[in-house]
Amino acid sequence: MNIMIIDDSRLARKELSGLLAEHAQHTIAGEAGDVQSALTLINDLQPELLLLDIHLPDGTGFDLLEQCDYTPHVIFTTAYEQHALRAFEVNALDYLLKPVTQERLSAALEKIVRFDTRQIDTAVPVPQQKNSPEHVFIREGERCHFVKFHDISRVIVEGNYVRIFFQSQSALLPRSLNYVEARLNPNTFFRANRQEIINLNFIDRIEPWIGDGLMIRMQDATEIISSRRQARELKQRMEF
Amino acid sequence: MNQGFFIQHPRQYLLAQVFFWGSYLLMNIVFVSAWSNLSGFALGIFAGLSLLLGITSHGLRALYHRYHQNCSFLQISVHLLWLLPLSALLVQLVLHALIYGVLQIAPAQAAGIQPVSVGSFIGYSINTMIMLMLWSILYLLRSELKKRRETEIAHWRDQARLREIELQFLRSQINSHFLFNSLNNVRALILEDPLAARQGLADLATLLRGLLQAEAKLTVPLREELDWVRGYLALETLQFEQRLQYEFSIDDSLLDAQVPPLLVQTLVENAIKHGIAGRRNGGLLSLRAQRLNNSEWQLEVENPAAELPALHQGNGIGLANARERLAMAFGTHATLDLQLGATVIARACLPC
Numbered sequence: 001m002n003i004m005i006i007d008d009s010r011l012a013r014k015e016l017s018g019l020l021a022e023h024a025q026h027t028i029a030g031e032a033g034d035v036q037s038a039l040t041l042i043n044d045l046q047p048e049l050l051l052l053d054i055h056l057p058d059g060t061g062f063d064l065l066e067q068c069d070y071t072p073h074v075i076f077t078t079a080y081e082q083h084a085l086r087a088f089e090v091n092a093l094d095y096l097l098k099p100v101t102q103e104r105l106s107a108a109l110e111k112i113v114r115f116d117t118r119q120i121d122t123a124v125p126v127p128q129q130k131n132s133p134e135h136v137f138i139r140e141g142e143r144c145h146f147v148k149f150h151d152i153s154r155v156i157v158e159g160n161y162v163r164i165f166f167q168s169q170s171a172l173l174p175r176s177l178n179y180v181e182a183r184l185n186p187n188t189f190f191r192a193n194r195q196e197i198i199n200l201n202f203i204d205r206i207e208p209w210i211g212d213g214l215m216i217r218m219q220d221a222t223e224i225i226s227s228r229r230q231a232r233e234l235k236q237r238m239e240f
Numbered sequence: 241m242n243q244g245f246f247i248q249h250p251r252q253y254l255l256a257q258v259f260f261w262g263s264y265l266l267m268n269i270v271f272v273s274a275w276s277n278l279s280g281f282a283l284g285i286f287a288g289l290s291l292l293l294g295i296t297s298h299g300l301r302a303l304y305h306r307y308h309q310n311c312s313f314l315q316i317s318v319h320l321l322w323l324l325p326l327s328a329l330l331v332q333l334v335l336h337a338l339i340y341g342v343l344q345i346a347p348a349q350a351a352g353i354q355p356v357s358v359g360s361f362i363g364y365s366i367n368t369m370i371m372l373m374l375w376s377i378l379y380l381l382r383s384e385l386k387k388r389r390e391t392e393i394a395h396w397r398d399q400a401r402l403r404e405i406e407l408q409f410l411r412s413q414i415n416s417h418f419l420f421n422s423l424n425n426v427r428a429l430i431l432e433d434p435l436a437a438r439q440g441l442a443d444l445a446t447l448l449r450g451l452l453q454a455e456a457k458l459t460v461p462l463r464e465e466l467d468w469v470r471g472y473l474a475l476e477t478l479q480f481e482q483r484l485q486y487e488f489s490i491d492d493s494l495l496d497a498q499v500p501p502l503l504v505q506t507l508v509e510n511a512i513k514h515g516i517a518g519r520r521n522g523g524l525l526s527l528r529a530q531r532l533n534n535s536e537w538q539l540e541v542e543n544p545a546a547e548l549p550a551l552h553q554g555n556g557i558g559l560a561n562a563r564e565r566l567a568m569a570f571g572t573h574a575t576l577d578l579q580l581g582a583t584v585i586a587r588a589c590l591p592c
Contacts, residue, residue, distance in 0.1 A: 008517075009421065009479045015428035034520050055417075057483075057520045058548060079420035098424040 001113070002029040004047035006038045006064070007077065008056050012098065016051055016077070019105050026109065035059040039067055049073040049112060051096075062144055065137040066174070070183065071146070073112050074137075136183075138164060140171040147171075150188070153202040153218060155180055157195045168220070190234060192216060192226045200237075257294055260378075264371060265290040281342075288338060292331045293368065297375050300327065304380060320376060328369035332361060415451065418475075418509070419444075425478040440478055443471035454501035459569050462529065463495040465504045469527070472505055476512055483522025484512065490529045494537050497529075497592055500565035504539065507586045510558050511543035515584055518546025532589070539588045545581065559586075566590070 003026050007013045013031050020028055029045040032038035035058045042050075050072050052061040061076060076095035094108040134149040151166045161174050173180070181189070181197055192198050202219050209215040214231040216224045226234060268286045272278050300323070308316065336356060422444055429437035450468040454460075466488075477484050508527065516523050523544035531537045559578060566574040570591055579585040 009425060010481055011425040011428040011432070011478055012421070014432065015424060018428070018431065036520070055517070057518060079418075079424060080416040098420055099427045100424075 001026045001048045001073075001109075002045065003027065003049045003051060004029045004038070004042065004045060004072075005031045005051045006033075006056070006061070007031075007051075007053040008033045009053075012053070012077075015098075016100065016105075019100060019102055022102065023106070023109065033057070035064045035067070038064055042068055042072070047072055048116075049075065049109075051075050051077055054078045062137075062139055066139055068137070071135055071137045073115075074146075075108050075112070134185075136164075136173070138171045138173050143171075145169075145171060149184060150199075150201070152184075152189075153199050153220060154222070154224070155184075155189075155197040165220075190230075190237065192224050192230055192234075194227075196224055198224060206234075206238075257297065260375060261290040261294045261297075264293070284342075285335070285339060289331070289335055289368075292335060293371060293375075296327050296331050297372065297379075300372070300376060301379060304376070304383070308380065308383060316380070320373070324369050324372050324376065325365070327372055328365045331368050331372075332365045335364075336361065421479050422475045425475075429478065436478075440475060443474045446471040447475065450501070450505075457501050459498035460501045461495065462490075462497045462499050462504075465499050465501065466490065466495075468502070469504050469508055472508065473525075480512070480516065480522055483519070484516055484525065485522065486525040486527065488527050490527070491531055491537070494529050494531060494592075497537055497590065498569070499539070499590065500562075500569045503562055503565060503588065504541070506558050506562045507539075507541040507588070510554065510586065511541050511584070514554050515543035515546055518548060519544060520547065531592070535592055536589055537592055539590065541586045543584055545584050562588075 003020060005013045005016050005020075005028065007016070010033070013033075017028055017031070020026060026049075029047040030041045032041050034056050038056075052064065052074050054061045054076055055078075056064070061074075065071060065074065077098055077100065078095065079098045094111060096104055096108060135146050136149070138145045138147055145166075147164060147166045153165045155165070155177065156163050157177050158172060160176075161172050162177050162180055163170050163172050164180075177195070177197065181191055184197065188200055189197050190200055198216065198218065204217045204219045204221075207215045207217070209225055209231075212228040212231060214226040214234060216226055216234075218224065265286055268289070269278060269283065272282060272286075303323070307319075311319070422440070426437050426440040426444070429440055447468055450464075450471075473484070473486055504527070508525065511525050516525060526540070526542040528540040528542070529537065559576070563576050566576055566588065573591045574589060576586070576588045579587065
């Protein structure tokens, strides 16, 4: 994997890169000491994994993830911080406490490698983002989620943002619907109308609707009306 | 009131009893002497009465001891209404029986003693009852006051204990992040610069010793505090490297001045955490100690404000904590203010 280390302490970065040197299968793509330079570097280098400190001079690790154009795998590294980590739901990825031991680091890396292999088995990779794992980082107030794409049932426009529904929860993401659509797998996700994207795997049934439209009933009982043009595309996609 | 009262203060209680009933005896003697000649037998009667009252009041005390805790003022008053007359009657009955018995043995002593009548018996009983009432009021009042004082003391003790736990908890919270970062940095330094790593460990040891000792002391000399601060800054330099610059400007005559332990350290820690850590290029921390006049000196810690102040805002606990430690050491003679702006200055005024 291509790994990037983000920590404001040079010695801490050195410590991590020293530990990573023993893992020949992984390479260090780059290092950054603050949010701004990390953002630039992430876009340039497209790392697959971030070793990310929570406290940075110009923001937190969460701020960084929120501004990333895509969400790589993340392992948080922190000296002692229960509050920030408490913000995570059960879907939290791994975190390491500094000083980091080689055993803990190896275990965390292995977990991600296993996760990635499984992903490739079950889902078709998105062509334009070959490096990005299939999840998105969402922060809502104090709560943070790493939401897996295949857990998203639908996405709906809400003001200037979009609301993402997943696992009987929902959270607001400060992005446009077009931005989200570009990142979702077109084989699974379908733009039902101007306001909504739905996951085809979460459809309960589909009924004809006035004006050649379709009424799509989702498994969570929400009903979505698809316009005539979109309905035609859906019919084509659903045909064998 | 608990059982401990009797065990803790038997002497005080005994003295109070002797004094109260002794005074009563004396008063009786003075009174009767003013009217007529005081016979030896009359003196014996009065002494007997005081002794009986002493014993009765001791019995009453046992009752009060037992019930006063759970009874309201009204309940106690109602019970006193029957308890006191009954006790008084008993005292007088016993006294009269004693007198009667003595007179049977030595009838000659009867000279000058008025014969018993129902009226005189009731009169004596009322007199006795008034004395017992007076005694009871004083006793109950005293135990009530004592109880209140004890409750208050217990309350304050609990409060102090709670605050101590709170402070300890906060201190552990505040320092843990720093502590583990330092350990991590020293770990990396072992490979890069072993000598510097050794120095880092020594600094860490000094600082930890300071932290552990600080709990026990109200104040320490500024000299000692500055040693900790230098160690602390050396460790933070491992974390921030060139982002953290610092300068000291200390009036040498103040090195023996007293400060609450970790006061300067707290201010420096705040300056880094809420100021310099929040700047991408870091900044300069200035520590100044100067004499204001013969009785006061001033300590200042100055740092540039964070670039995103909202992100690095504290909850004011460190500052409140420092203020409290100042107040514990110097009362109202010391102050601590924070001046916010492009540069932040924490300023403490302390007595020399």
